[in-house]
Amino acid sequence: MTLMLHDTLARDKRAFVPGNPQRVTLYVCGPTVYNFAHVGNARPVVVFDVLYRILRALYGQDAVVYARNFTDVDDKINQKAAEEGVEIGVITDRYIDAYHADMDALFALRPDLEPRATAHMGDIIAMIQTLLDKGAAYAAEGHVLFDTAAYDAYGQLSGRNLEDMIAGARVEVAPYKRHGADFVLWKPSKPGEPVWESPFGPGRPGWHIECSAMVEAALGSPIDIHGGGHDLIFPHHENEIAQSICAKAGHAHETPVYARFWLHNGFLTMDAEKMSKSLGNVLLVHDLVKQVPGEAVRWALLAAHYRAPLDWTTKLIDQSVKALDRLYGVLQRAKAIAATAPSDNSVLSPLMDDLNTPQAFSQLFALADDLDRALREDTGEAAHHKGQLLHLAGILGFLQADPDAWFMGGADADLAAKIEDLLKTRLEARANKDFAAADRIRDALNALNVVVMDGPDGATWRLRETQGS
RNA sequence: GGCCUGGUGGCGGAGUGGUUACGCAGCGGCCUGCAAAGCCGUGUACUCGAGUUCGAAUCUCGACCAGGCCUCCA
Numbered sequence: 001m002t003l004m005l006h007d008t009l010a011r012d013k014r015a016f017v018p019g020n021p022q023r024v025t026l027y028v029c030g031p032t033v034y035n036f037a038h039v040g041n042a043r044p045v046v047v048f049d050v051l052y053r054i055l056r057a058l059y060g061q062d063a064v065v066y067a068r069n070f071t072d073v074d075d076k077i078n079q080k081a082a083e084e085g086v087e088i089g090v091i092t093d094r095y096i097d098a099y100h101a102d103m104d105a106l107f108a109l110r111p112d113l114e115p116r117a118t119a120h121m122g123d124i125i126a127m128i129q130t131l132l133d134k135g136a137a138y139a140a141e142g143h144v145l146f147d148t149a150a151y152d153a154y155g156q157l158s159g160r161n162l163e164d165m166i167a168g169a170r171v172e173v174a175p176y177k178r179h180g181a182d183f184v185l186w187k188p189s190k191p192g193e194p195v196w197e198s199p200f201g202p203g204r205p206g207w208h209i210e211c212s213a214m215v216e217a218a219l220g221s222p223i224d225i226h227g228g229g230h231d232l233i234f235p236h237h238e239n240e241i242a243q244s245i246c247a248k249a250g251h252a253h254e255t256p257v258y259a260r261f262w263l264h265n266g267f268l269t270m271d272a273e274k275m276s277k278s279l280g281n282v283l284l285v286h287d288l289v290k291q292v293p294g295e296a297v298r299w300a301l302l303a304a305h306y307r308a309p310l311d312w313t314t315k316l317i318d319q320s321v322k323a324l325d326r327l328y329g330v331l332q333r334a335k336a337i338a339a340t341a342p343s344d345n346s347v348l349s350p351l352m353d354d355l356n357t358p359q360a361f362s363q364l365f366a367l368a369d370d371l372d373r374a375l376r377e378d379t380g381e382a383a384h385h386k387g388q389l390l391h392l393a394g395i396l397g398f399l400q401a402d403p404d405a406w407f408m409g410g411a412d413a414d415l416a417a418k419i420e421d422l423l424k425t426r427l428e429a430r431a432n433k434d435f436a437a438a439d440r441i442r443d444a445l446n447a448l449n450v451v452v453m454d455g456p457d458g459a460t461w462r463l464r465e466t467q468g469s
Numbered sequence: 470g471g472c473c474u475g476g477u478g479g480c481g482g483a484g485u486g487g488u489u490a491c492g493c494a495g496c497g498g499c500c501u502g503c504a505a506a507g508c509c510g511u512g513u514a515c516u517c518g519a520g521u522u523c524g525a526a527u528c529u530c531g532a533c534c535a536g537g538c539c540u541c542c543a
Contacts, residue, residue, distance in 0.1 A: 029543075037543090044543050075541075159472055160539075207541080229543030230474080236542090266474075267537060274536080303492090304482065309475065309536065319481060319493045326492080329506070350483095358483045362491040372507080435502055442504080453505050460506085 001345065003058060005225070006307060006354045008233060008262040009157050013354055016261060018224045024055050024064045025219040027259070029211060029228040029236070030114070032071040033095035034080050036284045037102050039297070039312055040268040040275050046298055046397075047265045047306040047355070048227045049108040053395045054351055067113040067218040069211060070096055073204055078193050088194055092116075102285040105294040106301075107397040115214040117205070124205045124213040125198045127247050128185045132200075136246035137185055140176035144186040144200050146208075148179050151242040157262065158234035183239055185209045208239035215258075216244065226259035230266055230307075237262065266309045268301075283312065293409065296320040298397055302357040323361070324398070324406070325462075330368040331386075332403035332460075334375055340387040347392045357396065364392060407462035419450055423459050426452075 003016040018024040028048045055064045072092040081088045131137035136150035148154045173180040184206035189195040195202045244258045270281040299320035304310045350359035371385035393399035426441040449464045
């Protein structure tokens with residue numbers, strides 16, 4: 001079974017072959033930490049978390065190195081720090097903590113490495129110096145700029161050429177640029193902003209060079225997979241390639257490769273509109289997970305193929321909760337069955353086809369049906385089916401909770417005790433065939449958002465989901 | 470203007486050149502004291518036009534529509 005991945009550079013699905021199966025490297029562009037993350041930011045996190053889990057299943061837990069950076073030098077961070085009158089570290093630490101908490105709530109594993117730009121200033125400066133030394137960069141008016149003419153293949157990833165970019169330029173080109181597409185590697189800091197000393201004068205790095213330097217420092221190029229949002233293809237990833245290739249160029253016999261595979265996730269819209277502050281439709285993960293289970297948010301984010309656009313609606317999250325209800329319902333009935341660990345990864349096959357999560361979802365339901373049937377008909381296959389179900393679900397990051405906890409999750413101890421008490425009374429009423437009394441109690445429970453399910457061994461209950469977002 | 474996506478049934482959303490994915494919702498039945506959950510069954514689809522083909526929703530071309538990128542952006 002081969003993992004097929006759609007490579008943006010090749011514009012096609014290709015069989016994934018790592019440079020070294022003992023050390024598979026994955027880098028994903030992380031957040032600029034000046035605010036809470038919104039659902040759109042969470043999509044790549046969840047998508048590449050699934051990829052990370054697949055790679056670990058395929059190559060071994062310790063054979064995969066996943067790095068995701070924090071951009072902690074940035075204009076918006078500076079602005080926020082100035083507003084609050086604090087050092088930028090106060091801002092970045094705060095939002096890094098929030099980011100961790102939010103992504104944890106979506107069951108995303110923490111990457112192995114989380115490099116921060118400020119901790120790699122030496123690497124960044126060294127890379128800029130290398131580019132200057134090799135003639136791929138030039139200094140002008142206190143800036144250091146990358147010379148796009150130095151890289152023949154510039155534009156390959158995004159399918160643009162330099163002429164197009166001139167023709168379509170919507171911004172005024174800074175007078176000190178040799179070419180409109182040249183971009184900043186180093187720039188002077190404005191008064192009051194953080195400053196780092198460098199051979200090119202005091203200042204701070206441009207955005208693109210940070211990632212190139214951190215990729216090199218954390219993983220070493222060529223890396224196997226570089227991921228990020230669709231919007232990063234140009235200019236960010238295009239520029240990363242140009243810088244990193246040029247910085248390494250000089251070995252005449254090798255064709256330099258920066259990343260073997262480029263993966264980009266599609267965008268998320270809110271009720272068919274782009275999420276933006278001006279529209280006031282920014283939905284923060286931080287707020288969302290207070291209203292709906294993080295697992296359901298994760299489900300919603302994976303409900304469409306990762307490269308397709310995804311429209312976020314109340315209905316989507318609603319349906320996601322119900323899908324998980326169905327799956328957890330089966331697991332609840334199968335609680336007494338000990339799952340058999342699968343002997344191979346065959347159940348992962350939908351995911352091997354470029355992370356086809358909707359297909360995998362379908363597989364999840366098929367496995368749940370198998371398990372349910374085995375339970376009903378007592379075929380002896382239940383342990384096997386449960387193992388298969390939990391394995392696939394585990395790679396997707398689902399169904400790891402106790403089923404009872406899923407259904408009763410929102411209830412605190414007091415409420416649970418009250419519910420149990422009412423159910424006990426109702427059980428007695430039913431035993432006495434006093435159905436009117438039993439129904440009154442059920443109505444009372446209903447008012448508490450509790451759904452009662454009578455079974456042969458007494459009643460079980462679940463909390464009705466509160467409407468999301 | 471250039472580049473890139475996508476347009477599938479009430480909703481979400483895969484996939485394949487010829488055989489109803491799947492989930493949610495709906496409908497009928499079973500089960501149930503009645504429900505809920507579960508089970509069985511069931512309807513509705515492939516933006517438009519032209520072409521290729523024995524046959525296309527699936528391939529090609531064109532049109533239309535929607536979104537994104539070209540400036541910080543997942």
